[in-house]
Structures are given as C-alpha cells and as structure tokens.
Amino acid sequence: MPFSSVSFLYFFLPVTAALYFSASRKMKNLILLIASMFFYFYGEPVYSLLMAFSSLTGYLYGLWIQKAKSKKEARFALICSVVFSIGLLVFFKYSDFFIENINSLTGADIPLLYIPLPIGISFYTFQILSYTIDVYRGQVEAERNIIDFSAYVSLFPQLIAGPIVRYCDIRNDLRSRSHSVSGAASGAGRFVIGLTKKVLIANTLAELVSSLANAAESTVLLYWISAAAFSLQIYYDFSGYSDMAIGLGRIFGFHFPENFNYPFVSKSVTEFWRRWHISLGTWFRDYVYIPMGGSRIGKANRIRNILVVWFLTGFWHGAQWNFVIWGLYFAFLLITEKLFLKRVLDRLPRFFRHLYLILAVTISFVIFNSNGTAMMRTTLKGMFGALGLPFSGVETVYYLESYAVVLLIAAVGATPAAAIAAKRLKKSRPGEKAAVFLEPALYACMLLLATGYLVDGSFNPFLYFRF
C-alpha cells in the first residue's frame, strides 16, 4: 500500500490516526504496531511473518548481546545476528542472482528459485543490523519492551522505503514522545509536499520516460531527455516518499532523520552523496567504512574501503550487475575526486562544477535504469552519438514540448530556490499574515490535486519498492 494511493490516503491513514489519537499514551505504540503490521500485511500477506520473525530475532539478539557475560560472547551473539539478518536478505534478494552467475560461469544448470522480493526487506534488515551493532558497541541499551522494538522495526511511515531510521535516532520518541498541533501541522504539510512531488512530478516524469522508451524513433536528443527525466523522476519519487515518511513521523510524534538535501545543487560527487539518500550513506559510513579503518589509513587501503562500500551500496539497490556497476562508477568518481579531481574542480567556475556533477549523476542514472548491461551500453552510445542516430525527430520534439513545463518545474524544484523564496515571503509582515490562510489553502489544493491524479490514473509505481 504505497502512501500515494487512495487506499492509504482515504482509508488507512484517517482510521489509523483516529485510533492512535484516541488511544491512551500507553496504548499508542501498540496501535502503531498493529497498524504497521496491517499496512505490511496489505502488501505482503505471507511475508508479514518474515518481518515479524526478523523483528523477534533482532529483539532477542539485542537482549543476548547486552546480557552476554563476556565480550567474546557478545561478539559471538553479534556475529550470529549479522549472519542471520544478512542471510535472510541474501536468500530472499540475491539467490537467483548468484545462481544465474554460477550457472553462466560454470555451465551448471541449477534451477532458479524465483523468490518474490519481500517489500522493504533491505530497509528493515539494515535497521535491525544497526540496532544490534549499536547494542554491541554500547551506544544504546537493548530494548526490553517487545512492542516498542517491533514498532521500531515495522513503523509504517518508514517501513518500506526508508529513511533508514536507527534505533538510537528514535529511542526517546518510542518511549515518550510529545504530540503537538505545530508538530502534526508541520508533518501534515511535509506529507502533502511529498505526495505532490511523487504524484504530480515523479509520476508525470515516469510517463515521459515510459513514452520515450516506447518511442518509434531513436535520436540523440531523445536519449538525453530520457536520461534527464529519469534522473529527476527518481529524485522526486524517492525524496517525495521520504518527505511523506518524515511528515507521517511528525504527525505521530517521531523525528526521523532527513534523507535528501537538494542533491542536484552539489558541485562534486562527494557532496552529492552527502545530500542523496543520506540515511543509507551514513549507514554504510558508520557500519562498514569506519570499522574498516575509514580515512585514517593508507591511501591504498582507503581506496579499497571506498570500493568495498560502493560495491555494497550498488548491490544493496538490486540483484543485477548494472547496480554493481552503478556503485563502482561512483566509487571511481569518489576516488578520482579524492586523489586529484576535487582540487581541479575547486579551481573551476561554479557553473562548470555543477555541469560536471549533473553530467556524472545523469550518466549514473542511465546505468541505474538499465535492464542489463547491453541496454546500458546502447543508451550511453546513443547519448554520445556513437550509434549514428539523428540529433532529433518529430516524436522527440513532441515529447520535449509536451513535457517542457514539467521538466522545468522539476529542475527548478530540485533547487532550494522555492523554499528560500517561501521563507523570505513568510518573514515579511504581510507575507506572514497571508501565510496563515494561504499555506493551509495551498496544502488543501495540493492534496485534492494529487487525489485527482491518483483517481485518474493507474500509473503510480514507486521505484524504491524493489529495493
């Protein structure tokens, strides 16, 4: 049940909110847990048991690690926890990938398992892992209340698409959180903004990407429009979903970490990854990169660490080679920047640094969006004129004209310009007064408009569900 669905918006959410706010303080986490389990059951009836089982084992491992009589036992418990969590993830997400590659490398004929990917498994597995590691490190106390812990793992706002919320981030909120009109209002506003980003912009761009993929003609410009549209689509899709998650969290009294910070305004790939999918980047930094020695080791080992982290980051996104290549592509850029490119970039005018970043990221999403390496090669060749295609054609021009405004709005909206303008406006006295009525009216219009889009169309995919 995506947030951007009529079932969620007009059935699940109002009912859950009504039950939650009418419940006593003690019962609130139980209500959230039941609602979250139903939310997951709605999309994955059978795999709900898997998620419940993962929660239970995470809870028990946490207690075991904390109660271990020696560091050795605690370490053993942690290893068991990591092997179990990663094992489940590998089995459900990567089995067929490994079988396919073993078959093609050895000529074996091991049958594929065709296991459907449980929704959100990558997200909740990483949450459980971060919890058990933090307990082992002594950074948090093991949670004794199984309802609170299960609510943490299964909390519906961030269950299926993040942000990856660490236990330490919301431990206090889980135990005692305050609910305020201003908190809920800011959450509702954030949710509506995220919904609008997802439904109006991302879905419209997805239509463009789909139309271009099925176009009768191939041109250089068409490949570029498609690449740019997909880059913006995935940003609006994922950041919109994160906005909705953070907004829902605020409504229910939680403070989730930010996941995006206008990544397209970056001037280097290093900066881009500080602004894109922040919760994943910090997770790999804290639980893989730093334990391997981070940046405080020799150059060769540092490069090795970056390669490992970005191989894993790519692989986390999906069990296909293009995701691995995507991760390693970023590793290459990050290493190059660290070795010399950053120094060169710093001397260039701002415009060229942006241009470099936009080009690098656009190419990265071509790799990301490719269904196989052959498609990736063809698209990249097409973009750079290596297929001998004409520059443009009637179909290309038609789609460019038809989606020009959406592309322009999406490009401008990916910068902080609108937020800065709104902030300035609200600071002025007349602006502040007008905002009292205009802001609620604007949110109401956006919600109704998004509803119109949802009711009208069935084209409502969410890219990060597959991770």
Place this chain on the structure above:
Amino acid sequence: MNRKLKDKLILICFFGILIGFLLANILTRDAAYSASERRKLARFPKLSSERIFDGTVFEQFDKYALDQFVLRDGFRGIKALFAYNLFRQKDNNGLYFWGDHIVKMKYKMNEESVLNAAKKMNGIYEKYFIGMDAYFAIIPDKNDYSASVSGRLSTDIEKMAGLLRNNMPDIREIKLFDTLSLDDYYLTDIHWKQENLTGTVNRLLESMGNPVRISGNDFEKKELYPFFGVYYGQAALPAKPDTLSLLTADSLEKSLVFDYERNEQIHIYAPEKFGGTDPYDVFLSGAKLLLKITDTQSETDRELVLFRDSFGSSIAPLLLTGYKTIFLVDLRYMSSELLPEYIDFSVKRDVLFLYGADVLNNSHMLK
C-alpha cells in the same frame, strides 16, 4: 498567534479532507457502471481467507477504492485541467482538444500487426474470392487530420497502406484520405458522420466500378441530440455535444436487414439505442458479427461483401444505393472459417475490406 492559527487550519484542512472523503466513500452507494468511461466499475472484493492471504482482496480493494471514489469524474477533470493548463501538456492520457474536437493522438504503427492483417485478408481472398474484384481501404483516423495543424503526432497512413499494397497484390487499394476532413468526424467521438460521407461513398463506388453516385439530397435526415461520444468521458472535461444524424430514404426504410447471430430481421437504424451505452449503435444496431442487407427496390443485381469494423455500420446503408445486397462481416467477432455456412461463394460479388488503423494495428483481434 498567527502560527498557532495557521497550524490549526492546516490540520483542519488535512484531516478534514481525509476524514471527509473517508466518510463520503463509505456512505455513498457504489455504482455498477461509469457512463462517462463506458465501463463496469470495480465492486467491493469478495472476502475469503484464501483471497486475503494471496493478496487478491487487497489488490481488488485498491481498484475498488479508485473506481468508486466519490466525485471521481470531478477529480479526473481537475487533473485534466491541471495537465492542460498548468503543466501545458499537449495531451492528457493521449487525448487533446482541437477547436471543439476531442481527439485521441494515435501515431504508432504496429508493422507486425499490419502485415498480419494483410496475411489475413489475403487468406480470405484466396480462400473465397479468387477471380472476384477485391478492394481495401483504410479509414483515416480524425487525428490524421488534426495532428499536422495542431503539432501532434499522427500515423504514417501512407506507409501503412504501402505495407498492405505490397503484401496484397490481388486486392486493390481505394484511397479515402482526401474525401474526408476533421469536420467529417463527430466532435467527441472516434467515428465519422454519416451525413458527411457522400464523397467517400462515391469514391468507393467509383473505384469498385459501380456506376451509381449519391448526393445528400437523396436522403432525409433524422436528428438525435445530444450525442456524447466515446472521447467525451475519457477527456473528463466539458465539451460540446454533437447532433447524430441518420440518413434515410424510402428504399432504406424498406430494406431488409438479417442478423445471422440472432436469426432475425432487424431495422437498418435503431434510434432506441441512442440512450444506451454506445449511442453509435443506432447504425445497424451496433456490433453484429454477420448481417445481410437487401434493398428490395434495387435496380441492380450487384452484391458486396464488406469486411468491416464499427465505421462500416454507418457507411453500409449509403453503399446499399449501389448494391442489391451487402453482407457485412465483422471478423472481430466471427471467424472467417464460418463464412461458407452463411454465404454462397459461387456468386460473383465485389469484396471490400474497410478498416480503421486501430484494427489494422491490433489485427490479432481478427479471427
């Protein structure tokens, strides 16, 4: 103070809309059919433990929630308005407004399907009509007339015709494009207007060596109003209705129409169907797999076998002026293998394959 008021208003708006529509959706009665979209709407899913655990109930509930959403058509209209006017998109779900016309932008040609259609038509010709005069004509889509002037994409109808020509050497082409214009189609529907088809009918008759010609004066008009076509509901925005005119004449009124499917005589027009699901069904009662129309007052013995889609229903009465008998075969509903059971192929007849680009692009539907 301002901030507190604003926060309260935000929450009132947000939860007011969510809870308001939740209650409205629960309290309003479900509709079985959408007249504007011309389709059955999803109903509340049947509950069973098996269907709950395999997820079917939830998938069907999602469809149900969308289909039965209160003010569904209004919301679709809001979306269409926004897409056209704020996003300045040139089409919304493939539809666009051009003057008072609603037009669907169709521009892709499925070459494989067109070749399959050619193979099908060739097969029928070789099986039943060897030695007879056979023709094909592509019915242009209204988009083919508005696309070039409105900056939209259109089908390369000449390329499509070329594919058919090259693969059906014994079936001659009749070009219709220059006999029609955008205004010869209904404003809100895919179909052509019967009263504007005299030029097209004369082109067909002339090309098939038939000496008869028609003019608008040969017929009386019976008008039905308002006619909202298939694109009206899909567009989700207000549009002008058409007047649907039926051309009739004494000979047409007295003609005999036999419906082989129901084994009964029907009337050439069925004005009572104007208020039904598809008002275009007034012509020859809509979709029929095999009809035989006989002009009881005809001065000629010529006969025609017309392989047709829905466009054929409105042109066949006019073509009857040049024929004593017309067999109308709709291969979308009837296998060509069954034809010998109903038609005597030893009689020499003209043969016309008259199809719109939609059918040629989806020729798998031809049986």
